[in-house]
Ligand SMILES: [Ca+2]
């Protein structure tokens with residue numbers, strides 16, 4: 001496990017605890033889902049449904065794998081299992097990545113404009129300066145757009161324990 005990956009995991013816990021009560025639970029994922037969908041009001045219903053499904057599945061997998069004492073919430077200590085077994089979340093993160101990237105491209109041209117990217121990432125809970133640094137790391141076009149596939153791949157890398165020096169590290173710090 002690389003230090004960069006551990007730092008990303010810490011950030012993930014803080015992000016997932018959307019209602020800031022110190023544990024991760026179903027309500028946190030409902031909050032994130034609602035905020036992200038609100039930030040993508042002009043996306044079609046299928047894309048909104050897909051991201052809502054992805055958020056729900058993410059919580060279900062998280063609870064199944066990490067809620068060791070079965071109290072229905074994942075504590076910071078229990079979340080350490082995320083660090084030990086990130087491969088458990090690969091497929092879930094992949095589905096989430098595809099759904100989120102699709103939500104960022106309502107006109108279906110395969111490109112995501114910076115304002116859209118900022119709106120979605122802000123809704124999830126990231127800081128503006130880090131969001132811009134990440135977007136820049138994805139090597140935007142002269143029109144200040146990135147491709148959907150670049151973003152989806154970036155989200156997958158973010159959850160990979162053996163990756164360092166990736167664009168997602170711009171979100172840490
Ligand atoms: Ca919470």
Ligand SMILES: [Ca+2]
Nearest residue numbers: 067069071073
């Ligand atoms: Ca628990």
